[in-house]
Amino acid sequence: MSVDTPVARPKTITTQLRRQFVAAVGESGVISEPAQLRTYECDGLTGYRMTPALVVLPQSTEEVSAAVRLCAAHGVPFVARGAGTGLSGGALPVADGIVIGLSRMRDVIGIDPDNERMTVQPGVTNSGISVLASPYGLYFAPDPSSQIVCTVGGNVAENSGGAHCLKYGFTSNHVLGVTLVTPDGSIMHLGGDTTDSIGPDLLGVVVGSEGTLGIVTEVTVRLLRRPESVRTLVADFDSVEDAGQAVSGLVAAGVIPAAVEMLDKLAIEACEQATGAGFSRDAAAALIVELDGFDTECEADFDTARRLCESNAATGIRIPTSTAERALIWQGRKSAFAAMGRISPDYFVQDGVIPRSKLGPVLTQIAQMADDAGLRVANVFHAGDGNLHPLVLYDARHVGEAEHAEELATAIVELCVSSGGSISGEHGVGADKACSMMKMFTPDDLAVMKRVRDAFDPDGICNPGKLFPTPRLCGELPGPYRPHPLETAGVIGRG
Numbered sequence: 447m448s449v450d451t452p453v454a455r456p457k458t459i460t461t462q463l464r465r466q467f468v469a470a471v472g473e474s475g476v477i478s479e480p481a482q483l484r485t486y487e488c489d490g491l492t493g494y495r496m497t498p499a500l501v502v503l504p505q506s507t508e509e510v511s512a513a514v515r516l517c518a519a520h521g522v523p524f525v526a527r528g529a530g531t532g533l534s535g536g537a538l539p540v541a542d543g544i545v546i547g548l549s550r551m552r553d554v555i556g557i558d559p560d561n562e563r564m565t566v567q568p569g570v571t572n573s574g575i576s577v578l579a580s581p582y583g584l585y586f587a588p589d590p591s592s593q594i595v596c597t598v599g600g601n602v603a604e605n606s607g608g609a610h611c612l613k614y615g616f617t618s619n620h621v622l623g624v625t626l627v628t629p630d631g632s633i634m635h636l637g638g639d640t641t642d643s644i645g646p647d648l649l650g651v652v653v654g655s656e657g658t659l660g661i662v663t664e665v666t667v668r669l670l671r672r673p674e675s676v677r678t679l680v681a682d683f684d685s686v687e688d689a690g691q692a693v694s695g696l697v698a699a700g701v702i703p704a705a706v707e708m709l710d711k712l713a714i715e716a717c718e719q720a721t722g723a724g725f726s727r728d729a730a731a732a733l734i735v736e737l738d739g740f741d742t743e744c745e746a747d748f749d750t751a752r753r754l755c756e757s758n759a760a761t762g763i764r765i766p767t768s769t770a771e772r773a774l775i776w777q778g779r780k781s782a783f784a785a786m787g788r789i790s791p792d793y794f795v796q797d798g799v800i801p802r803s804k805l806g807p808v809l810t811q812i813a814q815m816a817d818d819a820g821l822r823v824a825n826v827f828h829a830g831d832g833n834l835h836p837l838v839l840y841d842a843r844h845v846g847e848a849e850h851a852e853e854l855a856t857a858i859v860e861l862c863v864s865s866g867g868s869i870s871g872e873h874g875v876g877a878d879k880a881c882s883m884m885k886m887f888t889p890d891d892l893a894v895m896k897r898v899r900d901a902f903d904p905d906g907i908c909n910p911g912k913l914f915p916t917p918r919l920c921g922e923l924p925g926p927y928r929p930h931p932l933e934t935a936g937v938i939g940r941g
């Protein structure tokens with residue numbers, strides 16, 4: 447499967463333009479060898495591929511700005527790329543466009559332990575920030591399972607989450623400021639060193655904008671002090687409904703765990719084969735529940751959590767007895783996507799959100815849909831947030847199975863919407879789910895979002911083809927501008 451992304455004005459990179467990119471970032475920062483370009487043809491959503499015309503690897507904000515100015519002057523579309531771990535095709539290039547890779551921008555600009563913050567270039571990895579902060583007893587809270595590899599620039603663009611975002615919030619709650627190169631090459635500083643800044647929240651607009659508003663070249667993050675105590679348990683259940691009920695019970699009891707992760711039987715099987723983390727293969731579902739905080743508070747909440755799992759039909763509870771055992775449990779969970787290779791040659795990772803209270807019924811419906819489609823679906827996800835990650839397993843060697851699996855993945859995410867949730871919990875919309883945006887938003891809503899995007903990128907050269915549905919690919923009705931109902935009512939203007 448491949449998609450051609452909808453950009454209206456293909457350009458070729460002439461030798462002369464290539465020379466200008468070399469002048470901007472140096473010969474070692476420009477890749478034009480066809481074989482090397484293929485490294486950049488997709489992100490973690492490998493079904494969507496497009497070889498870029500050129501890759502540029504700048505080392506500073508000024509070099510990013512110079513490269514973007516060249517793109518703007520020559521009408522060349524570009525896409526920023528961090529580590530390429532995105533799962534929604536967000537870093538997918540367009541034909542005859544360029545990739546601006548941030549992998550050489552890994553400098554630490556400043557660590558300020560007294561004020562618990564750090565400023566880094568965007569190519570620093572998520573876990574790299576916590577490693578740098580660790581000598582001060584501090585860490586960066588958002589923890590995507592890809593954290594060893596993914597970059598903080600990618601985290602900002604996707605507003606990434608992770609296991610511990612239930613208690614600590616997503617990336618947006620931990621970014622104080624960014625430097626942004628806008629699509630005309632200008633350099634902007636948004637936010638600041640403090641948790642609030644004056645004026646409209648443009649930082650809030652940029653976090654989660656999936657690289658469509660510009661390129662983030664510096665990030666100031668908020669650091670947290672490591673908790674005094676951490677307690678973890680793994681509870682087994684005979685059904686995903688029972689496990690879902692236990693999650694609702696925990697939250698209803700007022701306990702806010704740092705993390706509540708769920709694995710179903712297929713996910714347990716894959717994780718055990720890959721890591722031997724000690725999950726029970728007899729269980730239909732397992733919950734990893736983690737509490738953290740001050741010693742006494744953590745102990746009391748841990749007892750409550752254990753009792754609640756027991757009273758919600760847990761068939762067994764394992765409490766790790768060492769730091770190494772706890773680390774292995776998390777390694778098992780965080781390797782889950784990669785572990786799927788043990789039980790299936792191919793799979794799609796889907797990402798949708800539902801209200802926590804609907805976990806049981808929606809998982810049952812997904813199982814039914816999988817049966818009807820004749821495919822297997824494994825579930826491993828952030829249960830506390832209601833953030834599902836159904837993994838639709840298939841074998842690309844069987845003709846038509848990839849398309850069939852993709853249809854099922856789309857139907858599942860649309861089930862999330864009809865169940866009161868959303869088409870993305872944390873992996874973004876990218877190229878993958880742009881057409882599903884119309885399941886959530888009205889044409890008026892989308893028109894307003896598009897006007898925000900146009901304010902940053904009037905020529906549409908910054909990561910085109912992502913996030914917004916396009917008439918050609920999504921079958922929507924194109925049409926002239928229609929005012930939003932709020933505009934007609936005089937509440938907002940077009941300013």
Ligand SMILES: Cc1cc2nc3c(=O)[nH]c(=O)nc-3n(C[C@H](O)[C@H](O)[C@H](O)COP(=O)(O)OP(=O)(O)OC[C@H]3O[C@@H](n4cnc5c(N)ncnc54)[C@H](O)[C@@H]3O)c2cc1C
Nearest residue numbers: 528529530531532536590591597599600603607657662872
């Ligand atoms: C095994 C695995 C587990 C994962 N687990 C999680 C998880 O638990 N939670 C979660 O939220 N995600 C998860 N992800 C998804 C992915 O890792 C995150 O979305 C991550 O933030 C992407 O970072 P990246 O550096 O790889 O970005 P890329 O994939 O390179 O890019 C992602 C998007 O960000 C844009 N972008 C990248 N850098 C910049 C920049 N400096 N300025 C502007 N735009 C930029 C790109 O254009 C693209 O649209 C997982 C992925 C994998 C493969």
